[in-house]
Amino acid sequence: MKNITVEELKAKMEKGDAINLIDCREPHEYEEFNIGGKLVPLGKIQTMQIEDIEDLKEEEVIVHCRSGKRSMMACMILDQMGFKNTFNVEGGMLAWKEKFGEK
Numbered sequence: 747m748k749n750i751t752v753e754e755l756k757a758k759m760e761k762g763d764a765i766n767l768i769d770c771r772e773p774h775e776y777e778e779f780n781i782g783g784k785l786v787p788l789g790k791i792q793t794m795q796i797e798d799i800e801d802l803k804e805e806e807v808i809v810h811c812r813s814g815k816r817s818m819m820a821c822m823i824l825d826q827m828g829f830k831n832t833f834n835v836e837g838g839m840l841a842w843k844e845k846f847g848e849k
Contacts (some may be wrong), residue, residue, distance in 0.1 A: 750808060750815040752832040752842045768801050768809045768819040769840075775812060777838065779848055783808075788816045791823050803829050809837035810842075 752806040758765055759781075767783035769776055774786045786799060788811070799807070807829055811817040814837050835841075 747818070747825055747832045749836050753843050754808075755808060755835055756842075756846060759846050766799070766805055766807045768799065768820070769811070770809055770816050771811050779840065779843070781810075781839075783810060786820075788820050791820045794827065796824075796827070800804055803827075804815060804831075806831045806833065808833045808835060811838045813840050814838040 750828040754773050755765075755767075759761065765783070769780055770788045770791060771785075772787055773785060786796065790796065797840035807824065809820045809824070809832060811820070814834060816836060818834045821834045824832050837844075
């Protein structure tokens with residue numbers, strides 16, 4: 747697992763890079779505010795219900811949550827499952843909102 751800042755993530759998104767963005771928050775959090783990531787709650791990752799992202803093991807996968815704690819745990823679990831290139835978004839959506847607002 748590596749870390750990525752919200753600024754680095756936004757730059758990748760604006761550049762049009764194809765990114766695999768995973769939002770590991772709960773569905774109600776995702777509905778309130780999201781930046782377009784694929785919703786895979788931490789609970790599903792913990793119970794290895796990752797069929798939706800299984801094919802990304804060799805690719806760069808960027809994981810975020812509200813503050814960066816759940817996504818760090820998700821990255822560690824994914825790493826143990828054989829994912830080679832996981833990134834944790836430092837500060838999560840709290841940092842995103844602080845930096846860029848809700849856009």
